[in-house]
Each structure stands twice: as structure tokens, then as C-alpha cells.
Amino acid sequence: MANNPTNDSAVSMTKWQLNGQEVENHAGMTIMEAAKEHGIEIPCFCYHPGLSIAGNCRICMVESNRSHKPVISCSERIAEGLEIETDSEVAVDARNSVMEFQLINHPLDCPVCDKSGECVLQDHSYAHGPDRSRFVEDKNIRHTKELGPDISIWGNRCIVCTRCVRFCDEISGTSELCIVERGDRSVVDVFPEIPIDNQLAGNTVDICPVGALISHDFKYEARVWNMDRIDSVCGGCSRGCNIEVETLDGFVKRLIPRENLDVNDWWMCDEGRYGWRHLYADDRITQATRDGAEQTDSAATDALEELLSESGPVAFLIDPFLTCEELHLVQGLAASRPGSKVGGWLPADGTAASFPSGFQISAAKYPNRSGAEQVFGDQVFGDDAKQLQKSLLSNGFDTVIAFCGGHQSTGPGDSWTQALANTATRIVFSVMNGPWLEGASLVLPATAPIEKEGTWINEDGRLQRTRSCWNPGTDPFAVELVRLQALQHALGLRGRSLSAAGVFRELAAANTAFSGHNHSDLGSPGLLLSERPAAVASDGGTE
Amino acid sequence: MANTLSFSSETMKQYEWLLTRYPTRRAVLLPTLRLAESEFGELGVPEMRFVADLMEIPPAFVFGVVTFYTHYRRAGTGKYNIQVCSTLSCALRGSEDVVSRITERLGIGPGETTPCGQFSLSKVECLGSCDTAPMLQCNDDYHEDLTLEDVDQLIEQLRAEADGGQNG
Missing domain, CATH: 1.10.10 (Arc Repressor Mutant, subunit A)
Incomplete structure (x- = not known):
């Protein structure tokens, strides 16, 4: 982990000079991190805040009054009286020379390189590099090969920063990678017949500052500058890792982790990373059907209203993927039909894993169990669910609305499928096709986790915003947030439809557990449900 | 495994x-x-x-x-690993000629191993024996103050040893 002291007020302060200005930072910080606090970004390749300091790339050299040679700012620490120049002739010359060395053997294959556009070497080359090469000898050739089932190395591009090697040593603890050979032949490799195949392996591609490590999943899929990025949350398990979803023309191309030191640091697991292909699978439900006949999207909403307006008490089967906003809308419907019951289903547990860095994968494969329990009470997946199943099996309800969502949904399971089949009017929101839809009166397409707009509460009780990867106006069907509000409107329960933030305001007003929270104050790292945002004007937000 | x-x-x-x-x-x-x-x-x-x-x-x-490191014997190295010093002193005293003579006799260049698996040849950096340049190291033994005749003789000797080893 980062070797710097945290922002603890007990830590003493150090006065030093940065580019002629007297500045102050916590004692013991590195020059690079201290300078960053004053708005000065020093370039780096091998430095990563989540990894140990290697100090091998040398691009971060700065001029110091304590050394007759430039020093590397990623490992040198600040001290009283230290004077650092980041843009003096000596510093600029040092950087430019390092850049020239880095580019000696680097191929000019940016046009076919997947990293192009988000490549640190490209950026630094533009800012600090020479515009031509003085190197007239032949460039050397290093291996291009598969290192594991999901990752290949393009050796010629490797600048031997060792970020990926340190990641496998320190974060995943699996140590599959090493640097082989020496000097200009050195390159990343694995031990023969021991491929890199750990649950966090995909992160090595993210932290590679160049295009040396390439993900098979993303290879040649998109140019990064053409993609739209949206800050979201992974729905793969109840950790709720912060992610960015990248889409091209509305289609997901890649998920990458987003820094959140309270949840996932800088990482995500491969199960979450590659767990989105089902969005475009053949058995994905995108079309509403009534008694087997295809319906237009608006006709489907009308049918929903028609089925509900005549109904008595309704059974609601919820899933732990629904956002707090969607759950609030379900609760509004349930409250309007006296005698209604709500219960929830949970997908089967997976395998939990924890890693030397503290990164965890939860066995609980759902993102918002806590949210559902806050809205419907502790027993919504416990006794309430048992009772609901029992009364469905004994024909206790004429109408049931079931939510069968999920990341890679295998549906609510056999016992619920059987219980649902016992009800005359069966309305099912579903992401995937499956036996739980057989004989349903009305099948409505449902959003998968990264298509939802709203909030989830992870297993630590952290309330986090997840955003939809759909571009506004391109939704292939009305999302639950819209359809449930349209239904409430048609049933006379609601005046106007609101955004997810608006529905959350209603929830915060109605449920004391959520009171004081609002979307804009959650910011990008989210907040524990138990802690309230600082009292600020709610008009601007803090993002 | x-x-x-x-x-x-x-x-x-x-x-x-x-x-x-x-x-x-x-x-x-x-x-x-x-x-x-x-x-x-x-x-x-x-x-x-x-x-x-x-x-x-x-x-x-x-x-x-x-x-x-270059001084570990990796898999595929010949039974006799001939490392010719090619740093300054040896270079000035004719290490290139030593290498060419070995190449001539064994039919392998630096970095190669004979098909029979008996000999490997490489050019290496200073072996710390500048006073006796040119020199080479064969397995753990130094052969110093080399003339081309010494090289021929060494190879003959190693060949005889190798054959003896195979037959016996």
C-alpha cells in the first residue's frame, strides 16, 4: 500500500520549497505526493499509489538543493529546508533524456495499440519527449505471447516498470509474473506452464502504463477516445466495487475499476470485470410479451395498469438487485393495495475470497440486500419471504409481481418458480429468459445492474450511486424506474414522474434510515448510510 | 507438475x-x-x-x-560451455580471432550449441584475467594466454574427452 502517512492531524508538518514557493506538507510524504497536493503533477510510469515504490523508471526526476544530481520524486521524501524545482533546466533536461531512453526500443505502433489514447507513455512523450529519434541502430525484439487465459504481453512495448509484477506480489499475492533476462532484453514473463490466472489478474492490464499487457476481452474492440465513460458500481457481489462502464455507440465494451479507498482501492475482480456479456446474449429479454404475444413498450405499461387496477392484494417478489429508488416505488404500490405482501429471493452464494492487500470478493452475489432490508425490514429475505412463498403455494394471491433481475441471472430458483406458477395473474420483470417466465401473464424486460440509475447499499452499509450505461433516449425499453412511476401515475398514486434523484428524495422523506441523504451529496465515493452528509445547500451538490 | x-x-x-x-x-x-x-x-x-x-x-x-544472470547453466547448454572474454584487454589481444577459430572448428557461432549437445560458445564480459589476455573459460577452468594453436589443442582435447566419455 501507499507508503505515505494518512491525513492524520497528529502527524507533524514539514516546511519546504517547491518551485521557489514555501509550502507545507505532512512530514514523511514523498516529493511527488506532496507536490500533487499543491497542484503540481510530476510525471511517472512505475509509481502507483497502491503499490510499493520501485523507483526504476526515472521519469519523475526533479532538481534538489540537497543533491548534485536530480533525485526521483516518487521515493525521495520532503524535509525541512529542502528546495525542489520541478521545471528548472536540470529537471526538464533529465525528464527529456529519460523519455528519449524510454522511446529507444519502443515501437511506433500506436495506431494498432489498444492502449493508445490512455497511454502514459504517449502522454509523456507528447509533453516531454523528443520529436525524433537519434537512435539509428535496429530496435530489439522481445516476445509477444499469452501469459494467461485473459492476458497477453506485447514485449516490444514493455518499459519494464514492474507495476504488474508488484501487483501480483503485493495485491493478489499470487506472484505469477517476473521480469526475465537483463538490460534491453528484459521483459515481463511467467514461469513456464504457470499462467497468470488469478481472480484479480485483469487489473494488471489497467495499471500497465503502456500497451504491453493486453486484455483478450478488449483487444481491438474500441479506440478508447471514442467510448463514453460512466461512473457506476459493480453489481456482481455485495462489495459494490466502484467501476467505470465504457460504451461505444451504446454498447458496453469494457468495465474498469474506479478508485474508492473505502471499498475497492483501485481494483476489481475479473468476475465483475468480464461479467457483462450476458447483456447482449440471445436469451436476454428486451421485448415485453402478454400471454406470449409481443407488445409494444407502451402497450406493456398499459397492460400492467389494466392487470393491477382490478386486483386485490398483490404479492411482490423482489430481488436484491433493485435500487433503493425502485424498492421505494414497489413499496408505494404495495401500500396502495391493502393485504399485499412483500418477500425477496436471493441468488445462491458464490465463493468469498480475500487478498493480501485487503481486497475482498464477497460470497453474497447481490448488490443491494441491505437496501431492501432498510425499505422492507430485516425479514424481507427471511421470514417474510418464507411466508410469502407459503401463501403463494396455497393460492393466497390472485396477482403476483416478481422481479427476476441480476447480473447473470439464473432466476429466483426452482421453489420460487413453482410458487409463482400457482398464481393466476403473474407479472414478471426479468433480465434473462428462463423457466420462471413460463406461462406468465405479462413479461416485462428488466434492467441489469449496470443499466440501472439509482443507489445501492453494499455489505458495509455504504450508500453508493450507480449510473446507467445507457445514453439518455436510447433505452431499448422503459426502465423499471420509469415504468413503475407510470403505473403509479395511472393508478392515481403519483402526480408526476421524477428522476432517480427525485424518487430518492421521496424515499429520504419517507424513511428515517435514509433521511438527510441525497444523490448529489453522495459524491463519487458514496457515504455510509449511518453517517449524514455535512449540512450544505442541496442545490449545487459536491461532485 | x-x-x-x-x-x-x-x-x-x-x-x-x-x-x-x-x-x-x-x-x-x-x-x-x-x-x-x-x-x-x-x-x-x-x-x-x-x-x-x-x-x-x-x-x-x-x-x-x-x-x-549469464553465469548459471540454463537448460540446453552444452557439456562444455566455452565462454570467451571479449572485453577490452582480451579484445586488444585478439579475442575475436579466438572466437572465429572456435567457430571454424565447431561450426557454431556465439550463443549457439552444437547439435550433438557437447559444446556451447558465448562471448562474455570481463572474466577478471586481463593480465593473461586473451583467455576463455571452459566450464570452471580458465585457459589463459591463448594462441590459436592452444585453441585447436583445447578443442581436440575436449573432443577426445567427450568421445571417451560416450564410449566408456
């Missing part, structure tokens, strides 16, 4: 002694690789794996260390 290799009890004793001589386990890796090299003759994949398992350090780390 089932590993059938093991150290003899004598080598094991040396290894255990080494463990007491270094501050960290990883620091013992270099001398342990030397032990493995003399025990098994070369450091190929099974040998590196054996050392990694014995020392409880990642195989990839061992692989990185073995490939970093």
Missing part, C-alpha cells in the same frame, strides 16, 4: 548451512541455485521449480533471477 528431483543428503546439509548464513530466504537463492546446478547439471524448468518449492519462494521469482 510432479517433481521427482531431490537434493542428496550431502547437498541438503549444505543448503541448510546456507540458510544460517544469510539474512533472508531470498538472499540464499543465488548459492542454492549453484548447488542445484552442480547437483543436476543444469537449471531447466524442473530444476528451477524444485528450488522454488524447496525454498518456498515463487517459481516466477526464481525464473527471473536465473535468466538475469
Whole structure:
């Protein structure tokens, strides 16, 4: 982990000079991190805040009054009286020379390189590099090969920063990678017949500052500058890792982790990373059907209203993927039909894993169990669910609305499928096709986790915003947030439809557990449900 | 990968002694690789794996260390590993001619091994014997103040040894 002291007020302060200005930072910080606090970004390749300091790339050299040679700012620490120049002739010359060395053997294959556009070497080359090469000898050739089932190395591009090697040593603890050979032949490799195949392996591609490590999943899929990025949350398990979803023309191309030191640091697991292909699978439900006949999207909403307006008490089967906003809308419907019951289903547990860095994968494969329990009470997946199943099996309800969502949904399971089949009017929101839809009166397409707009509460009780990867106006069907509000409107329960933030305001007003929270104050790292945002004007937000 | 290799009890004793001589386990890796090299003759994949398992350090780390250095015998090195010094003193005293003569006699260039697996040839940096340039190292032995006739003689001698070894 980062070797710097945290922002603890007990830590003493150090006065030093940065580019002629007297500045102050916590004692013991590195020059690079201290300078960053004053708005000065020093370039780096091998430095990563989540990894140990290697100090091998040398691009971060700065001029110091304590050394007759430039020093590397990623490992040198600040001290009283230290004077650092980041843009003096000596510093600029040092950087430019390092850049020239880095580019000696680097191929000019940016046009076919997947990293192009988000490549640190490209950026630094533009800012600090020479515009031509003085190197007239032949460039050397290093291996291009598969290192594991999901990752290949393009050796010629490797600048031997060792970020990926340190990641496998320190974060995943699996140590599959090493640097082989020496000097200009050195390159990343694995031990023969021991491929890199750990649950966090995909992160090595993210932290590679160049295009040396390439993900098979993303290879040649998109140019990064053409993609739209949206800050979201992974729905793969109840950790709720912060992610960015990248889409091209509305289609997901890649998920990458987003820094959140309270949840996932800088990482995500491969199960979450590659767990989105089902969005475009053949058995994905995108079309509403009534008694087997295809319906237009608006006709489907009308049918929903028609089925509900005549109904008595309704059974609601919820899933732990629904956002707090969607759950609030379900609760509004349930409250309007006296005698209604709500219960929830949970997908089967997976395998939990924890890693030397503290990164965890939860066995609980759902993102918002806590949210559902806050809205419907502790027993919504416990006794309430048992009772609901029992009364469905004994024909206790004429109408049931079931939510069968999920990341890679295998549906609510056999016992619920059987219980649902016992009800005359069966309305099912579903992401995937499956036996739980057989004989349903009305099948409505449902959003998968990264298509939802709203909030989830992870297993630590952290309330986090997840955003939809759909571009506004391109939704292939009305999302639950819209359809449930349209239904409430048609049933006379609601005046106007609101955004997810608006529905959350209603929830915060109605449920004391959520009171004081609002979307804009959650910011990008989210907040524990138990802690309230600082009292600020709610008009601007803090993002 | 089932590993059938093991150290003899004598080598094991040396290894255990080494463990007491270094501050960290990883620091013992270099001398342990030397032990493995003399025990098994070369450091190929099974040998590196054996050392990694014995020392409880990642195989990839061992692989990185073995490939970093040129003075370990990697798998595929000939029975006679001829390393010709080509740094300054030897270069001035004709090491290039020594290399060409060996190439002529054995039919292999630097970095290559004869098809029979008997000889490997490489050009290496200073072997610390500048006063006796030009020189080469064959396995653990130095051959100094070389003339081209010395080279011919050495090769004849090694060939005879190799044949004797094969026949006997």
C-alpha cells in the first residue's frame, strides 16, 4: 500500500520549497505526493499509489538543493529546508533524456495499440519527449505471447516498470509474473506452464502504463477516445466495487475499476470485470410479451395498469438487485393495495475470497440486500419471504409481481418458480429468459445492474450511486424506474414522474434510515448510510 | 507438475548451512541455485521449480533471477560451455580471432550449441584475467594466454574427452 502517512492531524508538518514557493506538507510524504497536493503533477510510469515504490523508471526526476544530481520524486521524501524545482533546466533536461531512453526500443505502433489514447507513455512523450529519434541502430525484439487465459504481453512495448509484477506480489499475492533476462532484453514473463490466472489478474492490464499487457476481452474492440465513460458500481457481489462502464455507440465494451479507498482501492475482480456479456446474449429479454404475444413498450405499461387496477392484494417478489429508488416505488404500490405482501429471493452464494492487500470478493452475489432490508425490514429475505412463498403455494394471491433481475441471472430458483406458477395473474420483470417466465401473464424486460440509475447499499452499509450505461433516449425499453412511476401515475398514486434523484428524495422523506441523504451529496465515493452528509445547500451538490 | 528431483543428503546439509548464513530466504537463492546446478547439471524448468518449492519462494521469482544472470547453466547448454572474454584487454589481444577459430572448428557461432549437445560458445564480459589476455573459460577452468594453436589443442582435447566419455 501507499507508503505515505494518512491525513492524520497528529502527524507533524514539514516546511519546504517547491518551485521557489514555501509550502507545507505532512512530514514523511514523498516529493511527488506532496507536490500533487499543491497542484503540481510530476510525471511517472512505475509509481502507483497502491503499490510499493520501485523507483526504476526515472521519469519523475526533479532538481534538489540537497543533491548534485536530480533525485526521483516518487521515493525521495520532503524535509525541512529542502528546495525542489520541478521545471528548472536540470529537471526538464533529465525528464527529456529519460523519455528519449524510454522511446529507444519502443515501437511506433500506436495506431494498432489498444492502449493508445490512455497511454502514459504517449502522454509523456507528447509533453516531454523528443520529436525524433537519434537512435539509428535496429530496435530489439522481445516476445509477444499469452501469459494467461485473459492476458497477453506485447514485449516490444514493455518499459519494464514492474507495476504488474508488484501487483501480483503485493495485491493478489499470487506472484505469477517476473521480469526475465537483463538490460534491453528484459521483459515481463511467467514461469513456464504457470499462467497468470488469478481472480484479480485483469487489473494488471489497467495499471500497465503502456500497451504491453493486453486484455483478450478488449483487444481491438474500441479506440478508447471514442467510448463514453460512466461512473457506476459493480453489481456482481455485495462489495459494490466502484467501476467505470465504457460504451461505444451504446454498447458496453469494457468495465474498469474506479478508485474508492473505502471499498475497492483501485481494483476489481475479473468476475465483475468480464461479467457483462450476458447483456447482449440471445436469451436476454428486451421485448415485453402478454400471454406470449409481443407488445409494444407502451402497450406493456398499459397492460400492467389494466392487470393491477382490478386486483386485490398483490404479492411482490423482489430481488436484491433493485435500487433503493425502485424498492421505494414497489413499496408505494404495495401500500396502495391493502393485504399485499412483500418477500425477496436471493441468488445462491458464490465463493468469498480475500487478498493480501485487503481486497475482498464477497460470497453474497447481490448488490443491494441491505437496501431492501432498510425499505422492507430485516425479514424481507427471511421470514417474510418464507411466508410469502407459503401463501403463494396455497393460492393466497390472485396477482403476483416478481422481479427476476441480476447480473447473470439464473432466476429466483426452482421453489420460487413453482410458487409463482400457482398464481393466476403473474407479472414478471426479468433480465434473462428462463423457466420462471413460463406461462406468465405479462413479461416485462428488466434492467441489469449496470443499466440501472439509482443507489445501492453494499455489505458495509455504504450508500453508493450507480449510473446507467445507457445514453439518455436510447433505452431499448422503459426502465423499471420509469415504468413503475407510470403505473403509479395511472393508478392515481403519483402526480408526476421524477428522476432517480427525485424518487430518492421521496424515499429520504419517507424513511428515517435514509433521511438527510441525497444523490448529489453522495459524491463519487458514496457515504455510509449511518453517517449524514455535512449540512450544505442541496442545490449545487459536491461532485 | 510432479517433481521427482531431490537434493542428496550431502547437498541438503549444505543448503541448510546456507540458510544460517544469510539474512533472508531470498538472499540464499543465488548459492542454492549453484548447488542445484552442480547437483543436476543444469537449471531447466524442473530444476528451477524444485528450488522454488524447496525454498518456498515463487517459481516466477526464481525464473527471473536465473535468466538475469549469464553465469548459471540454463537448460540446453552444452557439456562444455566455452565462454570467451571479449572485453577490452582480451579484445586488444585478439579475442575475436579466438572466437572465429572456435567457430571454424565447431561450426557454431556465439550463443549457439552444437547439435550433438557437447559444446556451447558465448562471448562474455570481463572474466577478471586481463593480465593473461586473451583467455576463455571452459566450464570452471580458465585457459589463459591463448594462441590459436592452444585453441585447436583445447578443442581436440575436449573432443577426445567427450568421445571417451560416450564410449566408456
